[in-house]
């Protein structure tokens with residue numbers, strides 16, 4: 508519910524982000540993101556953004572795998588650490604290693620945390636404290652910071668303008684939350700679910716699946732839609748829920764054909780797409796429709812909200828506590 512305020516406040520960091528961009532511009536030829544959990548999914552969106560807007564080769568590493576793969580860092584590499592808490596042990600360990608060779612940037616929500624003290628540059632997300640253990644408004648705020656950084660580095664002024672409308676799009680989604688509440692009843696007894704998307708929508712699918720696992724304890728897989736046919740399609744049969752993330756954009760047709768593939772195997776399809784998408788409406792069992800000005804490029808900032816709401820309502824309907832999922836700490840310090 509606090510997403511739009513968190514986003515507006517994070518967008519206000521633009522001038523500070525610009526100062527960092529001015530310092531690193533022209534000095535880097537490679538970007539490496541490092542993070543865990545939800546922050547890792549924000550990083551995956553960052554890779555698509557930096558490669559498409561700026562053209563700098565970008566990799567994304569899990570902090571827990573960093574030591575096995577980060578051999579080629581040098582002084583022309585910018586290593587970006589994303590962490591809500593700024594205290595995640597694996598992320599901090601990787602930050603210390605990266606500091607030895609490279610420029611480091613931390614995108615962090617908690618003020619004064621260890622990551623903010625150790626990185627060369629810091630972008631402070633302005634989500635405020637997050638009560639729930641699973642990251643929601645801090646996730647969208649991390650994305651806003653990444654969008655600001657990438658759009659400023661790539662001098663994409665149009666995208667910078669479009670970001671200002673995101674809080675309104677999210678308010679529109681929140682006003683329709685009862686639709687998601689209604690759909691969530693179907694998931695009460697489910698054991699498995701799939702989330703699929705392509706390109707910018709692939710990390711949305713991963714994060715939607717993670718949220719469902721974290722707070723509703725339903726086994727959920729996020730998949731790149733085109734990868735389904737390389738194995739997991741075998742698991743799709745009657746009534747298995749498949750959430751299809753399908754914003755307007757160049758891959759719309761391709762995702763539509765993936766939707767038809769799962770539908771043909773009897774899946775129960777929830778389509779998350781644009782108002783007026785008649786193909787989607789007629790092919791899906793349920794739909795949640797979002798302002799059609801939200802295209803695939805800015806979809807990660809908006810389309811995740813109905814998926815967060817879905818996990819929340821499924822958790823409540825299963826009589827769980829969505830704020831305190833079992834076995835999950837807000838900050839993983841070991």
Ligand code: F1P
Pocket residue numbers: 543544545546589590591592593594595598640641642835836837838839
């Ligand atoms: C990473 C993270 C969160 C998750 C949970 C456990 O934290 O995996 O994404 O929701 O809180 O830790 P951080 O490095 O972003 O603080």
